[in-house]
Amino acid sequence: MPEEPRFDTVAKAESTPDTPQPFAELGMKEDEYDRVRDILGRRPTSAELAIYSVMWSEHCSYKSSKVHLRQFGEKAPESDALLVGMGENAGVVDVGDGYAVTFKIESHNHPSYVEPHQGAATGVGGIVRDILTMGARPVAVMDALRFGPADAPDTRRVLPGVVSGISFYGNCLGLPNIGGEIGFDAGYAGNPLVNALCVGVMRHEDIKLAQAPGPGNKVVLFGATTGPDGIGGASVLASATFDEESHAKRPSVQVGDPFLEKLLIECSLELFAKDLVVGIQDLGAAGVSCATTELAAGGTGGMRIELDRVPLRDPRLTPEEILMSESQERMMAIVAPDRLDEFMATCAKWDILASVIGEVTDVTPEEAERGGRLVMTWRGETIVDMPPRTASDEGPVYERPYARPAEQDDLQADDAARLERPRTDAELREQALRLLGAPGIADPSWVTSQYDRYVLGNTVLATPHDGGMIRITDEGDRGVALATDGNGRYTRLDPYTGTQLAYAEAYRNVAVTGARPLAVTNCLNFGSPEDPAVMWQFAESTRGLADACRQLGTPVTGGNVSFYNQTGSTAINPTPVIGVLGVIDDVNQRLTSAFGRDLEGARVFLLGETRVELGGSAWADVIHGHLGGLPPRVDLAAEAALGELLADAADQGAVAAAHDLSDGGLVVALAESCLRGGVGCSVELSGDPFVELFSESAARAVVVVRPEAESVFAQLCDRHGVAATAIGSVGGSGLAVRHSDGGFDIPLEELRAVYESALPAIFDAE
Incomplete structure (x- = not known):
């Protein structure tokens, strides 16, 4: 036997x-x-x-x-561009001339906490193989990162390992890392987010x-x-x-x-x-x-x-x-x-x-x-x-119970309007510098300089600009632009609106490059699904994204859900990271976010409307350590109009530079554009200088208009119904802010010292 x-x-x-x-x-x-x-x-x-x-x-x-x-x-908009949707390893969209692009973002959060270098490295490797599996050549990567407080001991353990893992794997593969984002918040202590995106190019007939x-x-x-x-x-x-x-x-x-x-x-x-x-x-x-x-x-x-x-x-x-x-x-x-x-x-x-x-x-x-x-x-x-x-x-398919948490009303009632505002120009100046030097807003070069942005030779925009952009072939000028965004503070205050704001910011970051947004991927990072409050956040977040994508005509092509992002019973702020891909016919028409010396004398315009919107803002967080109230209002029609205006202005050569307004508001955007181009600017504010400098109202951007094209630009603004306010001009050796009661100046050298020293002071010391 x-x-x-x-x-x-x-x-x-x-x-x-x-x-x-x-x-x-x-x-x-x-x-x-x-x-x-x-x-x-x-x-x-x-x-x-x-x-x-x-x-x-x-x-x-x-x-x-x-x-x-x-x-x-169920809510997907009709899209002639969508070739492969959800359900496969990655979505595929038609970008013209017989070419298709596949892109996707996924998480490797928990492995990156346990073993930061290998966890992050294999996150890059995995998303690259997802793109390869569709039949495409991987051509670029991006990453969206969240950590605990920058100066916390565990962040100093995790962040360098995560960054070394991403740079090691991506650089060895010879793939440019063209952008992404990095954020710090106490809620991510012990539970960092490491979300990796890859994009690949193929011919239509090559799809697998x-x-x-x-x-x-x-x-x-x-x-x-x-x-x-x-x-x-x-x-x-x-x-x-x-x-x-x-x-x-x-x-x-x-x-x-x-x-x-x-x-x-x-x-x-x-x-x-x-x-x-x-x-x-x-x-x-x-x-x-x-x-x-x-x-x-x-x-x-x-x-x-x-x-x-x-x-x-x-x-x-x-x-x-x-x-x-x-x-x-x-x-x-x-x-x-x-x-x-x-x-x-x-x-x-x-x-x-x-x-x-x-x-x-x-x-x-x-x-x-x-x-x-x-x-x-x-x-x-x-x-x-x-x-x-x-x-x-x-x-299994679970319909987990969900319920709006009892503390949500109190959280939203705790309006940032109660916070003490700067009363003098000296305080405005000091708080502007504090924002600019805050980890998460400050120069991310300590991280991004470890990545190769230009390998393969087709990168036309990369960090620090708002979106990354690559030429899809060596022979042509057609390109794609990508951006990822997410704001856990906004989503904590209102998951539906906060997710739409994350989508709107990524959409806007693609639009300010001159590209037209086309499709969406997402990485939805939340706490335990067994917690009804977390599931309410998730339900509202997905509803918000689906509604926004339907309204703006950008289908969700795929993505990833990451649950159980919490330590013990403490969940992270809900953090949907939204990736948007756009197409530009000619990368030579792209827009950058830099105020260059060749633009001295050109006028700076603020596009969109500024309201008193400080709930969940960087100002409330950095200056007061406060989270409460309501996030900025979402106006998706205004986002679409702004996007169309920017694309048309880029096509016609009317705009020379563009930068979206998001974390930190107008003052951070102006400082960044000045530092990126190495030249200052002067602005005159007509309203409350505090609100105009620090509000985070959505659907806004600053642009520099070529002097010879101002009439064309005005016609485009009228055609698309976008408010445009001339606020100043490029030039000088610093950021000069004027208003009816005074103003302040910050030399470029001081801006640069504050902006560039924040992360090195923490991580180089370690």
Whole structure:
């Protein structure tokens, strides 16, 4: 009689239905475990339990957010540009001339707290592979970062590691980092946000999808070997609340190799060019579990895998560990048998390890109705026999209870209008400098100088300008602009309005480059979905974004939800980070935010309307440590009009520089534009100088108009219905502010000393 295998098999699962299983330790609820038993008609094997636990984790299944994310499809505006929408690895939009662009933003928050360098590095690697999987060449990255107080000891531990991880991986890949943002707030202490964006370019006909069609086609795993790093990363790190034991989870953080990923990129692009791939998926969260179930579900529904054939870095790995490993730099392709030799030869050319680990199978009508059939063997024994669609597409869907928190009314009633305002010009001047030197507003060069912004040679705008811009091909002048924005203070005060303001700011940051906004991606960072107050924030936030995108005609192409961003019972301020992509026909017509010396004498105009809006403002936060009241009013029609005006003005050469108004208001925008161009400006304020300098009213920008084009500019403002007020001119050696009762001056040298010293004083000292 043959000896029974020591590992768990389907036959053993059928004969031992009462064997206790560690579903709770894997993050599964008891009712979820019971549902798996119902699906299979027996207890799961340990390998099947591993698959369901990671695929049904919050990170992979969106089980608490699906009911709200559906709005992005239900309310989606009609868009001729949208080629691939939500549901694939990344969205794809048509940018003209037969070219398409794919872009997406995702989080790697918890891993970046546990092990900052590798957590951030592999966040970049993962989002780059998502873009590659669509058939595109990755051409640029961005990042949106949030940390605790800049001078806090833990921030001084986490931030340098995160920045080194991003720069190490991106620089080694040879991808320019063209922008993003960085913020500091006590609410992110112990729970930083590391959101990474990538954009790629392809021809329309090059789009690839995550599917496994064609029975008999081979399943090929190629790239790095599979090791113990990252085992359980998606479920352990992204679906749990942080506590003092977080550092014990360090083995769940993946380890990246950007040099191997660079080879993997070039190898994959050659495979695509030779048409050797009929389906493709990267191995990110949930590793082999995710790739096999999603590819099978997206194709015939059938697949057979010999798990023994997976190349291992550690031969001691069990089947469960192989399935849950999130080792980086791996891809899975579906290849026709008659193209397999050429596929393998191409991989060998790039020194990429490739192994056939299975094949696509047909399914019976009954199996198809149940969700397909995925079979996996280990040492000749069947250890998985399950419907893949039940893991990839038919996981739990929770309608979590949500309720407006009781303290929301008191928070909104605590209006910033009660705060003491500066009474003299000396106080106005001093507070302007305090704002300019505040971490999060101050010069981010300590961070961004560690990134290569110009590698590949197609970057035309990058940090410190409002949006990043790249030329999409070496031969033409068509380009795309991108910006990411999010303001947790605004969203804490009003999640619906705050999210629309984040979207509006990103939209505006693209518009001030001269590009026309086209599409949206998002990374929604929130606390625990099991908290009704957090779920109310999330429900209002998604509703706000869906409504805004519908009104301005920019579809959501995909993104990421990151829950459990809290330490103990304290959640972060809700922080939806919104990425907007726009298109510009000719990058030579782009606008920068710098007041250059060639513009001396040209007039400065303020576009839009300024109101007394200080709730959630940088002034209230930096000067008074206050958060309360209501955020600025949203006027999406005004944002659209401003965007059209800026695009037309750029096309016609009427505007020479443009800078949006956001954190810190007019005074920060003027100071930044002066410092970026190395020349001062003088402005005359007609109203309350405090309100005009520090208000954060939305739908505003400052522009410098070419003297010979002022009449054209005036006609454009009339056509688009945008208020334009001449407030001063470019020139001088500092920022000169005048109003009816006086004014103040700040030399450029003083502005620069305050602006540029803030982060180095903290992190260079460390």
